[in-house]
Amino acid sequence: MIKDRILTVEQMKACERRSEELGVPASQLMATAGEKLASHVMHETMADGQPDTPEVLILAGKGNNGGDGLVAANHLHRSGISTKIVLCCGKPTTPAAVKAFDSLNKDIDVMFYDGDNTHPWAEAIDNATIIVDAIFGTGFTGEIERDLQPLFIKLNTYAKRVIACDIPSGVDARSGQAGVLAVQADVTVTMHAKKLGMLLSPGKYFCGYIRVEDIGIPAAAMSDDPIMANEIYAKASMLDDLQLGKKFLTSRKPWAHKGTFGKLVCVCGCRRYIGAAGISATAAMRMGVGLVEVCSTGKVIDSLAANLYECTFNEMKADAEGYMTSENVPAILESLADAKALLLGCGLGHTPETEKLVAELIEKSPVPVILDADGINSLVPNIDVLLKKQSTVILTPHPGELARLCGVSQDEVLADRLKYTYDLSKKYGVTVVAKSSETIVCCADRTEVITAGNTTLSKGGSGDMLAGLIASLTAQTKRSSLINCILACMVMGRAAEVLSTKRSERGILTRDILAYLPFFLKHLEGGED
Structure with a gap:
């Protein structure tokens, strides 16, 4: 048994x-x-x-x-x-x-x-x-x-x-x-x-x-069979909150400074999806990364700067429609020189230029790349560039994006999500976080099914939040990408569950979960929530 x-x-x-x-x-x-x-x-x-x-x-x-x-x-x-x-x-x-x-x-x-x-x-x-x-x-x-x-x-x-x-x-x-x-x-x-x-x-x-x-x-x-899975977290099951915190959340040394906890570069946002850049950057900061640099268009930066006081900003060139162009690759690579991770795609938009941008950054990035949303959509036409990557790549697709990455219909993916997640991870040597009400995380020959979460997360912005959490942990630690992805999924899911005991799942917004994260992390660390 x-x-x-x-x-x-x-x-x-x-x-x-x-x-x-x-x-x-x-x-x-x-x-x-x-x-x-x-x-x-x-x-x-x-x-x-x-x-x-x-x-x-x-x-x-x-x-x-x-x-x-x-x-x-x-x-x-x-x-x-x-x-x-x-x-x-x-x-x-x-x-x-x-x-x-x-x-x-x-x-x-x-x-x-x-x-x-x-x-x-x-x-x-x-x-x-x-x-x-x-x-x-x-x-x-x-x-x-x-x-x-x-x-x-x-x-x-x-x-x-x-x-x-x-x-x-x-x-x-x-x-x-x-x-x-x-x-x-x-x-x-x-x-x-x-x-x-x-x-x-x-x-x-x-x-x-x-x-x-x-x-x-x-x-x-x-x-x-290597695609045998583990259930890493289920309600009233394997890990309670304090075990989770002790297992995964490392203590922060009193003499640490912002450089200790890493720099994250976020290449996110366009005129249409300004909020995605803000949510992902905020999530990264709430999860404890030392510094977040947002590389985006002037329109996005103007909108975010009034609220994201802790971030630094690097204005990128945009086309007439307000989307970033591949001309920005040298500037982004310069920002990555002292960074520990790159978050690419939240609210990026999808154009021929973003396709070039994503392909070049995957091939040339010296740090791990977390690819989400339109970063994934922009990757699809040039997916084999993953075989040329210099660093770890983490993909965070929902079922529709996973179908596009695998070249099949969404119905085919839903009929066997584990198989397609594993096949994609194995073929390209990447970590895949297949998002849904239960998230499948696959890296190499290890697979986890994470059941934490509820309908609080069935709203726009939750995917951007998860991408930010994963990117933050990636920038902070040298743990495996699998463990960082598992921890991010569990923290977000459990925070949503706990918050929904105090408020209606219907009315909780992504920003509410982000605001609650410091309290929930305190709870995981052994303090009061």
Whole structure:
């Protein structure tokens, strides 16, 4: 069992195949999975609010997920718990599930789903106090078949308590996509490890409380696939705030000066996106960088200078439309001579000239480059310039930008975000921060899924804030880009979560989170928030 790791569907299948090769057959894994599932159901029958004589209903599919449910039914029956089974897709078809079906106690009431709400299966759903969803499991993709839709409507309408086996039926274990009829579970008992789709929206909201169970897969069967992910942060999970602070936030020496904490150059902003430059620069300062130099057009600088007192400014040449041109590369490189990092792209705009600007800076920058927003869009036509980079490059795309970087549709990216994030990172040797409600960070052969955050961040400016936080940490420390990106994502996400306990998520602006950051960082450092 690997509680803190995340497996793709393919990796889990590989583990099962290797288990078979090592002498642990599918039927043995199923026997253990069914026993563990039954144990959770028995625990639920003793919970407050459950009747003295609970009624358990197993909804079983025709594959191995259904087989797990059938094994659980036998255990529950032997324990004296009233248990019924509805075969939702006909009799089992996989060898292990067929074996489980043939071993069922003959006293267990077995019904077949037929789509008719007047038949016994529908009454069984009405009467059950606990329903076990063992219909599809991790093999599900697409939409629930039309013939099965009455079952799912009935289940989601009348079920009192639902325990899902491995993953709620109707949730895609690869992408986290879920249709309107996906099962809303109260508890999900997943086998061996969490599956990626359980951590991604909207699927994670259908899982309820997740329990990971050891089913006897040998350690030697573990997948060595390099895109295996870790869940670095989840609410009420691996790291609490103080652990996070102690682990990542280094102490600041009393004799330190601004040079100790690095200089960051921000090449950001255009006439249309002035605020993006201001947000990213402010975020960088709030995260503790020693000095921020904003390189932008005169229009942007005139707007920002009245509020960003701590920044220095370097006016860049602009075209007639107010966008920076590639003529500015020598001046920017001069500014980078004593800098520790370059933030490129927040509010930059996208023109043929910004494409040249971005390509030249990536190729010539002597310091790490954090590329965001229109910096990414400007990179796309010349993406192979990443192969000529002198320094570390960090890309921070949202799903649309990730699709453009990979040359595929956004739907393709959403169907397998982990794969495209990993492939991009591997091909170009860059760190990729694939932003969404759950952010995937990938560098070399290590991948993290960060679940901190809420809808407070679903507003313009949050991406600029994250880019500024990452750039600030990059300028301050010699830690790996992966760790800096993880820390920035967690700090922003947790700050948003904590602030939203005091204010409505609807009304919190990016500037409110920026203003709260010093208080939250004090909390992480072990003081009061």
